[in-house]
Amino acid sequence: MKACGLKLARLFFALAVVISPMQGTSQIEVQGHRGWRGAYPENTVPGFIQALELGVDVLELDVVIARDGEVIVSHEPWMNEAICSHPYKGKLTCKGANIFEMTLDDIRQYDCGSGGNKRFPDQMKLEVSKPTLNEVIDATNTWLE
Numbered sequence: 001m002k003a004c005g006l007k008l009a010r011l012f013f014a015l016a017v018v019i020s021p022m023q024g025t026s027q028i029e030v031q032g033h034r035g036w037r038g039a040y041p042e043n044t045v046p047g048f049i050q051a052l053e054l055g056v057d058v059l060e061l062d063v064v065i066a067r068d069g070e071v072i073v074s075h076e077p078w079m080n081e082a083i084c085s086h087p088y089k090g091k092l093t094c095k096g097a098n099i100f101e102m103t104l105d106d107i108r109q110y111d112c113g114s115g116g117n118k119r120f121p122d123q124m125k126l127e128v129s130k131p132t133l134n135e136v137i138d139a140t141n142t143w144l145e
Contacts, residue, residue, distance in 0.1 A: 032056035034075060038120050041083065041113030043073045044128045045139045052143050059140065063133050068103040071133040082119075084112040084130075104132065 035047025036054060048059050064077045079086075079097035086097070086109060099107060113128035 027057075029057040030055070031058040031060045033060050035059065035061075037117070038123065040124050041126055041128050042117070043075060043130060044113060044126070045131050045135060046124075046126060046128065048136055049139055049143055052140070059136075061133075061136065064099045066099055066104055066107060067101055070104040070107075072099055072104070072107060072130050073133055073136055074099055074130050079110050079112070083115065083117050084110045085115050086110055099130070 032048065032051030032054070034042040035044060036051040036056075037043075037047060040047035040050050043061055048061075051059060061073050062075050064072050064074045066072050074080075077098060077100050079099065084097075097110070108129050110129055111127050112130055113126040116125050117123050
């Protein structure tokens with residue numbers, strides 16, 4: 001299978017991760033799916049922290065393993081053309097930028113927040129890149145302290 005000339009057949013590793021301070025309770029959980037993506041860029045540290053500020057019980061996120069072994073928070077194994085742009089190419093036009101084929105330095109070049117998301121017109125526009133799982137965990141732990 002190809003998308004924009006790049007093979008997507010290479011296997012990628014995706015894992016749904018749930019970060020919750022409510023472990024062991026029988027209460028209904030309110031989840032921040034990809035953070036608070038209605039108001040902040042999805043799968044970003046500001047989006048996750050603002051979801052916690054809003055009072056969610058669980059942060060739900062997915063991860064992809066980058067070429068250099070970094071665990072990157074991303075719903076798709078590629079840079080989503082609906083929300084990410086490359087500084088030298090502008091808005092992406094296809095699913096050709098596969099995260100599992102990039103290093104963290106490559107990933108940091110993509111802006112996945114200042115262009116907004118047309119599905120969420122009221123979403124705050126912030127210049128942000130996809131974080132590592134460690135960055136999300138560190139920010140969450142700092143917020144919980």
